[in-house]
Amino acid sequence: MIAYPNIFKIVIIASLLVACTSKSTDSNIEKDSASARLLNAASEPQNWLTHGRTYDEQRHSPLDQINTANVNDLGLAWSFDMTTKRGVEATPIVVDGVMYVTGSWSIVYALDAKSGKLLWDYDPQVDRATAVKACCDVVNRGVAYYGGNVYLGTIDGRLVALDATSGKKAWDVLTVDPTKSYTITGAPRVIKGKVVIGNGGAEMGVRGYVSAYDAITGEMHWRFYTVPGNPADGFENDAMKMAAATWNGEWWKWGGGGTVWDSMAYDPEFDLLYIGVGNGSPWNHKLRSNGEGDNLFLASIVAIRPDTGDYVWHYQTTPGESWDYTATQHIMLADLVIEGKLRKVLMQAPKNGFFYVIDRKTGELISANNYVDINWASHVDMKTGRPVELPGVRDFSEPKVITPGSGGGHNWHPMSYEPETGLVYIPAQNFLASYLDPQDPSDKQYKPDTSNLGVDMMGLAAPDQPGIRPAMRKMFNSFILAWDPITQKAVWQFDHKDVGASGMVATAGGLLFQANPQGYLTAYNSRTGEKLWSHWLQTNAMAAPISYQVDGEQYIAIAAGWGGGYATILGGLTAQYELKNRSRVLVYKLGGTSKLPVIEKSNFAIPSPAGMVTADNTVLHQGMLLYHRNCQLCHGDRAVSGGVIPDLRKSSKAVHDMWPGIVIGGALKDGGMVGFSNILDMKDAEAIRQYILQEAAKAYATQSASEKK
Numbered sequence: 228m229i230a231y232p233n234i235f236k237i238v239i240i241a242s243l244l245v246a247c248t249s250k251s252t253d254s255n256i257e258k259d260s261a262s263a264r265l266l267n268a269a270s271e272p273q274n275w276l277t278h279g280r281t282y283d284e285q286r287h288s289p290l291d292q293i294n295t296a297n298v299n300d301l302g303l304a305w306s307f308d309m310t311t312k313r314g315v316e317a318t319p320i321v322v323d324g325v326m327y328v329t330g331s332w333s334i335v336y337a338l339d340a341k342s343g344k345l346l347w348d349y350d351p352q353v354d355r356a357t358a359v360k361a362c363c364d365v366v367n368r369g370v371a372y373y374g375g376n377v378y379l380g381t382i383d384g385r386l387v388a389l390d391a392t393s394g395k396k397a398w399d400v401l402t403v404d405p406t407k408s409y410t411i412t413g414a415p416r417v418i419k420g421k422v423v424i425g426n427g428g429a430e431m432g433v434r435g436y437v438s439a440y441d442a443i444t445g446e447m448h449w450r451f452y453t454v455p456g457n458p459a460d461g462f463e464n465d466a467m468k469m470a471a472a473t474w475n476g477e478w479w480k481w482g483g484g485g486t487v488w489d490s491m492a493y494d495p496e497f498d499l500l501y502i503g504v505g506n507g508s509p510w511n512h513k514l515r516s517n518g519e520g521d522n523l524f525l526a527s528i529v530a531i532r533p534d535t536g537d538y539v540w541h542y543q544t545t546p547g548e549s550w551d552y553t554a555t556q557h558i559m560l561a562d563l564v565i566e567g568k569l570r571k572v573l574m575q576a577p578k579n580g581f582f583y584v585i586d587r588k589t590g591e592l593i594s595a596n597n598y599v600d601i602n603w604a605s606h607v608d609m610k611t612g613r614p615v616e617l618p619g620v621r622d623f624s625e626p627k628v629i630t631p632g633s634g635g636g637h638n639w640h641p642m643s644y645e646p647e648t649g650l651v652y653i654p655a656q657n658f659l660a661s662y663l664d665p666q667d668p669s670d671k672q673y674k675p676d677t678s679n680l681g682v683d684m685m686g687l688a689a690p691d692q693p694g695i696r697p698a699m700r701k702m703f704n705s706f707i708l709a710w711d712p713i714t715q716k717a718v719w720q721f722d723h724k725d726v727g728a729s730g731m732v733a734t735a736g737g738l739l740f741q742a743n744p745q746g747y748l749t750a751y752n753s754r755t756g757e758k759l760w761s762h763w764l765q766t767n768a769m770a771a772p773i774s775y776q777v778d779g780e781q782y783i784a785i786a787a788g789w790g791g792g793y794a795t796i797l798g799g800l801t802a803q804y805e806l807k808n809r810s811r812v813l814v815y816k817l818g819g820t821s822k823l824p825v826i827e828k829s830n831f832a833i834p835s836p837a838g839m840v841t842a843d844n845t846v847l848h849q850g851m852l853l854y855h856r857n858c859q860l861c862h863g864d865r866a867v868s869g870g871v872i873p874d875l876r877k878s879s880k881a882v883h884d885m886w887p888g889i890v891i892g893g894a895l896k897d898g899g900m901v902g903f904s905n906i907l908d909m910k911d912a913e914a915i916r917q918y919i920l921q922e923a924a925k926a927y928a929t930q931s932a933s934e935k936k
C-alpha cells in the first residue's frame with residue numbers, strides 16, 4: 228500500500244482554501260475530510276469507494292474471506308432486478324453497507340448491500356430521443372461518491388449531485404451543448420472537491436473535453452478540450468495551439484473528436500489527473516485532416532492538473548488515428564520494479580492492441596508490446612514512441628479488414644491488477660472490422676443529427692458472399708489475458724470461444740472474477756487461470772464485478788445486463804448465446820442460498836416476413852446504404868439485432884403499415900426511436916423498409932432450410 232503523508236497535508240490545505248472561497252450552501256460536505264477519505268480508500272477494504280476502488284484504479288480487493296479453498300461454497304446472497312432492459316455497465320460503489328449502482332438511461336439505485344433492499348432510486352428522466360445520439364446504447368458506467376453525495380453523468384449530458392442518504396437532488400448542471408450529439412456514459416471522478424466528467428459522441432461528430440465542477444455548488448471550475456477548435460476563433464490555451472499544428476484542413480466542421488468517454492486516474496503524489504482520449508470525428512483521417520498530421524490529442528493519454536485543467540504531458544498511442552482507436556481504455560497506476568529500478572507507471576491496453584507502460588510523472592514510454600494479434604503495425608519504435616505501421620493500412624479504397632477493428636483488442640471493460648502476482652488481467656478480444664471509404668459521396672462531409680464515421684463499416688465493407696461473414700463471426704473471440712507488465716508477456720490465457728466477456732476483479736483470496744460470454748459469472752485461480760466456480764446470470768454481463776464486506780461477511784457483486792456497443796452495432800456478430808437483457812444486480816457470499824426466478828427459453832425464431840420485397844436492386848442497394856448509415860448503430864449490422872433493440876426483420880404487419888409514421892414521423896420516439904425527417908425522406912424510408920424485408924426473407928429462408936435438415 229502507498230502512503231501519501233505530504234500530499235495529504237497539501238490536499239487538506241488546498242481543500243480548506245477552496246472551502247473558504249466557495250459559495251456557502253446548506254450542504255453538509257466537509258471537503259477536507261471527504262477528500263481525505265477518497266485518498267485513503269485503500270484503508271477501507273470493506274468498501275468500494277471510487278470507480279476503480281482506489282485512485283490508482285487497480286480494481287483489486289484486499290478481501291480474502293472468499294478464497295481458492297472455499298469458493299465452491301459461493302452462492303447467491305441476493306439479486307435486484309432493475310426497471311430497464313438495455314445495457315448495464317456500472318461498477319457499483321459501496322459505502323458502509325450501501326450500494327450505489329446505475330442501470331441504463333442513467334437511473335441510479337441505492338440498495339442495502341447486505342439484503343438488496345431498495346433504499347431509493349433516482350431517474351433523471353432522460354428524453355428517450357437522446358438514444359439516437361448514443362453510439363453504443365444508453366449505458367452508464369456508474370456514480371462517484373464524495374462526502375455524503377453521489378454524482379451521476381446522464382446520457383443527455385447532465386452532471387447530477389444527489390444526497391446519498393435520501394437520493395434527493397442537490398444540483399444538476401448541463402455539461403454539453405444539447406444541439407450536438409454529446410452523451411455521457413462514463414463515471415465521474417471526484418478529486419479535491421472537484422467532480423471531473425467527460426463525454427462521448429466522437430462517432431457522431433463532436434469536439435471532446437473534460438470539465439471539473441465544484442462538488443458542493445456545481446459551479447464549473449475548468450474545461451480542458453482535447454482537440455483544437457477553429458483556429459480563427461483563437462485557442463483556449465497553449466496546449467491547443469500546439470495541438471492545432473498537428474491538424475490539417477477544416478477538421479472543426481466535423482468536431483474533431485477526442486472524447487473522454489471512460490477512463491481517468493488520479494495520482495496524488497504528482498498531483499496529476501490522467502485522461503484517456505478517444506478517436507477522431509470522423510474516423511477517416513483523410514476526411515478529417517487531409518490524411519496529414521498526428522492530430523493531437525486524439526488516441527492519447529493526457530496528464531493535466533486537477534486544480535486548473537492545465538496541460539502537463541501527453542503520450543499519443545495512435546498518431547493520425549483512423550480506425551476508432553480510442554485511448555479511453557482503463558488507465559491503471561502501479562509502482563513496478565523494472566530493470567532493478569522502482570518505476571511509477573501508468574498502464575493501458577487501448578483499442579489499438581498494444582499494452583503500454585508509461586512513466587506517469589513524465590509521460591516517457593517505458594515499454595510497449597502487442598497483447599493481441601494485430602495487422603496494422605509491426606511494433607512500437609522505442610526511440611520515437613510511435614507505432615510502425617504496415618503498408619496500406621490507411622487505404623480504404625477497397626474493403627480493408629483490420630485487427631483489432633473498431634471494437635479494439637480491449638474495450639472499456641475494466642481490467643484488474645493483482646499486486647501479489649504482479650499481473651494485469653485484461654478482458655482482451657479478437658475483434659475484426661472492415662473499413663471502406665464512403666460509397667455515398669454525401670457521406671464525405673459532416674451531417675448533423677446522425678453518425679459521421681467518414682468510413683463505411685462492417686455491413687457495407689464486409690462482403691456478403693455466403694461464407695465470409697460466418698467466417699468473420701468465428702474469428703471474433705474474447706479471452707482473459709493474465710499479462711505481466713514487466714516482461715510484456717502473457718503468463719496465462721483463458722479462451723472464451725466467443726466475444727462479449729465482462730470486466731474483471733481480482734481479490735486477495737487468489738481469485739479472479741469475470742462473467743463469460745455465455746452468461747456465467749466465473750471464478751478463476753488468479754495464478755493459473757484454472758476455472759474454480761461459476762453461476763449462470765440468465766443474461767450476459769459486461770460490467771466489472773466488485774467485492775465488499777458488510778458485518779464481517781465478504782460479498783462479490785456484479786451488475787449484469789447485455790447491451791452496449793456490441794449488442795447494438797454488431798448485432799448478430801455477437802448474439803450467439805441469445806441471452807435476453809435481464810438488467811439485475813447479483814450478489815454472492817459463502818453459503819448464499821438465494822435463487823433466481825425460473826425463466827422460459829426465449830424464442831429467437833424469425834417469423835415469416837410481414838411483407839414482400841417489391842423494389843428493384845438499385846433501390847435495395849440504396850436501402851442498404853441508408854440503413855447502415857442511419858440505423859446500424861442501434862439495430863445492428865445487416866439488420867441483425869444483438870438482442871437489446873428490436874430486430875427489424877421480425878417487424879409485424881402493423882409496424883410495416885406504420886413505417887413512415889415511425890421512421891419519418893417519430894411515432895415511437897417515447898421508446899427511443901426518433902423520427903428521421905431531417906435526414907430521410909419518404910423514398911428513403913421505403914428503401915430501408917425494402918432492404919429490411921429482403922434481409923427478413925433471407926433469414927427466414929436460411930432458418931427454414933436448416934429446420935428441414
Ligand SMILES: O=C(O)c1cc(C(=O)O)c2c(n1)C(=O)C(=O)c1cc(C(=O)O)[nH]c1-2
Pocket residue numbers: 316362363364366410411412413426427428429430486488505506551553633634638639790791792793
Ligand atoms: O468515441 C466516443 O465518443 C465513444 C463513446 C462510447 C460511449 O460513450 O459509450 C463508446 C465508443 N466511443 C466506442 O468507440 C466504443 O467502442 C464503445 C463501446 C461502448 C459500450 O458501452 O459498449 N461504448 C463505446
Ligand SMILES: [Ca+2]
Pocket residue numbers: 429430505506551553
Ligand atoms: Ca469511439
